[in-house]
Amino acid sequence: MSVKLPPFQVLLDEHRVDLYRYLVATAGPVEADDVYQETWIAALRAYPRLRRPDNLRAWLFRIAQNKAIDAHRARGRRALPVADPPEPAGARSRGAPTSSLDGEPELWERVRELPPKQRTAVFCRAVLGMPYEELAVLLDSTEEAARRNVHEGLTRLRREWKS
């Protein structure tokens, strides 16, 4: 019953920058701040009940991925009653201001057009160098499926991002 969890601050210091960048990249610069806070608050709430101290990063990023999906859905709902002619479902007004802040805005736009699991897989693998085993925990999938998500995501980006 006595699981030795690291102090939460250690977790925060270790992952805050990666997690924030992950959210800016995959949820967009507009949503990132809120989703980031929601993620840490949810993690803090659940933390003392964790039964295992391993795979904390995967646990954290999974919360972040889910919060980003929630935020995206909520925004979709909020966007409904707008007077504009309804666009086809999923048409993102991703008009997130293309600020120079987020590095390569158009590249991340392409990333955000991938299905959520591929988005996460691509970022965690290509940017963070996450092992497939850990990525599988994050995605709640097999290692094989994690590899496939990385592969398919990268293939699509390669095709669409010509530089």
Next chain:
Amino acid sequence: MNNIETTLRRAAERLPSTAPELSGRAEAEGLVDVAYTSVDSPLGPLLVAASPRGLVRVSYPDPRGPDPVIEELAERISPRVLEAPARLDPVRRELDEYFAGRRTEFETPIDWSHLGGFTRKVLRATSRIGFGETSTYAGVASRAGSPRAMRAAGNALGANPMPVIVPCHRVLRTGGALGGYTGGIERKQYLLRLEGVLGP
């Protein structure tokens, strides 16, 4: 050379790295079991920590850095330990005043609940020794209700998790020798000089 992975990695380095602050919201939602911060003092930066009920730790700089103290708090009290300075503002103010010679008593509440029975008794007895006064290990043992438990009292004082605020520096050997101190004897001398017990 310029493959998509490299492009992603480079672009990610230019993503913003200044994430929003968390401690305010975490505190507002009652999710910080232990808040800590660093307080500057003439004896070096003190790591000060409090639960929602009161102070739980004051630590002199550890040569190994702050991590061992933070881990000790996580293990002893709760893993929900967060750097959240706001909760410690009153202690910070009191410590500043104390070291500036403008305060002789600490009013900040202490959370005694994480201390074992005898240690708690000894430290509570110690906290009643006033500014400028001193006691002895025997005196503290006796005030804690076990006059013959001098050695145990000495151990409890040696492991005092809240030096300065629980003034174990006011406990001397019978006969007047200074005895030991968690922060080293120079710090004990400094505090006793500040309180006028030792001459300058």
